[in-house]
Amino acid sequence: MSIIINLDVMMAKRKMSLNELSERINLTLSNISNLKTGKAKAIRFSTLDSICKALDCQPGDILEFRE
Template structure:
């Protein structure tokens, strides 16, 4: 998939742990780990909303698109 999740970068900037973020968002640590590694198939808007609220950022700060066919 061409969508890259930069959640760990944002988490490092805000100095928040996985456990704390998972609790704030309302998902399990396992799911958060899947999200960080880009193994998820889809993200609900409600989850994205909760992440942006918790990390005080924009969706574009967490999600990036890279065309896999190029290069």
């Protein structure tokens, strides 16, 4: 089972930098970077909610399942 995080794709579509997203959702740059690079092992629903609001997207735009 593999969950792919497409945060970098959504950020590019919205023309939003890592710094800007960090400020909008009040999360450290290192935590967002870990999500963006796929190094994170988990994500809180509250964080996912904040990211979706900031990027005006759905959770399925950020998370993808691949076998």
